[in-house]
Amino acid sequence: SQQGEEDPQALSIQEGENATMNCSYKTSINNLQWYRQNSGRGLVHLILIRSNEREKHSGRLRVTLDTSKKSSSLLITASRAADTASYFCATASLKGGFKTIFGAGTRLFVKA
Amino acid sequence: DAEITQSPRHKITETGRQVTLACHQTWNHNNMFWYRQDLGHGLRLIHYSYGVQDTNKGEVSDGYSVSRSNTEDLPLTLESAASSQTSVYFCASSRTGRTGELFFGEGSRLTVL
Numbered sequence: 306s307q308q309g310e311e312d313p314q315a316l317s318i319q320e321g322e323n324a325t326m327n328c329s330y331k332t333s334i335n336n337l338q339w340y341r342q343n344s345g346r347g348l349v350h351l352i353l354i355r356s357n358e359r360e361k362h363s364g365r366l367r368v369t370l371d372t373s374k375k376s377s378s379l380l381i382t383a384s385r386a387a388d389t390a391s392y393f394c395a396t397a398s399l400k401g402g403f404k405t406i407f408g409a410g411t412r413l414f415v416k417a
Numbered sequence: 418d419a420e421i422t423q424s425p426r427h428k429i430t431e432t433g434r435q436v437t438l439a440c441h442q443t444w445n446h447n448n449m450f451w452y453r454q455d456l457g458h459g460l461r462l463i464h465y466s467y468g469v470q471d472t473n474k475g476e477v478s479d480g481y482s483v484s485r486s487n488t489e490d491l492p493l494t495l496e497s498a499a500s501s502q503t504s505v506y507f508c509a510s511s512r513t514g515r516t517g518e519l520f521f522g523e524g525s526r527l528t529v530l
Contacts, residue, residue, distance in 0.1 A: 335516045347507060347521035348460075393459060397516030404475065405516060407452070409459035 309394040309408030317414045324381040326411040328394030342391045386417040423522035436495040440508030448511040449491040453504040498529045
């Protein structure tokens with residue numbers, strides 16, 4: 306079963322707007338990661354946030370983590386048409402053998 | 418440049434046939450993983466390995482097997498292909514620890530008729 310659940314399942318915005326995607330998970334984690342997948346391609350790692358961190362930035366990306374609510378959000382600022390892709394959160398847990406489990410993803414469409 | 422490659426990229430097979438999907442990485446990563454991706458399910462872990470001769474079952478391992486005879490390769494075998502195994506398969510490896518960043522291949526699309 307999936308550990309992370311993304312919300313919304315799909316998001317359509319205009320170029321220049323900000324895009325926010327949310328991820329909720331069920332059990333305690335070691336870290337949470339966000340990945341991007343362009344259509345027909347493999348996943349590409351975007352950012353990793355550890356369980357003792359609350360916020361992390363990388364370029365136009367901002368990730369927050371609230372372990373008390375078991376949730377994370379990914380904010381993409383000033384979106385571009387090239388940001389159109391699916392975005393997945395993945396949780397890594399020490400329990401059950403150090404596995405990294407993915408959610409079903411959010412499909413982002415940025416209109417030019 | 419170091420990379421992770423999967424082959425074949427596309428395969429069509431018949432129910433009951435044995436199929437092997439290859440995964441080769443040149444990063445010298447100890448940790449390697451196989452996932453399948455289906456609409457509505459995201460990526461689900463099939464098998465994983467933390468080093469040579471080490472293999473472990475993931476959440477959807479039934480009907481699949483892997484072997485790890487060297488650091489670079491983790492082939493995935495479908496012993497007797499079933500239509501339910503039609504999917505896109507992704508191989509990944511990780512460098513730092515067992516819960517670190519994953520590097521993915523481009524995927525292998527398998528259709529079982």
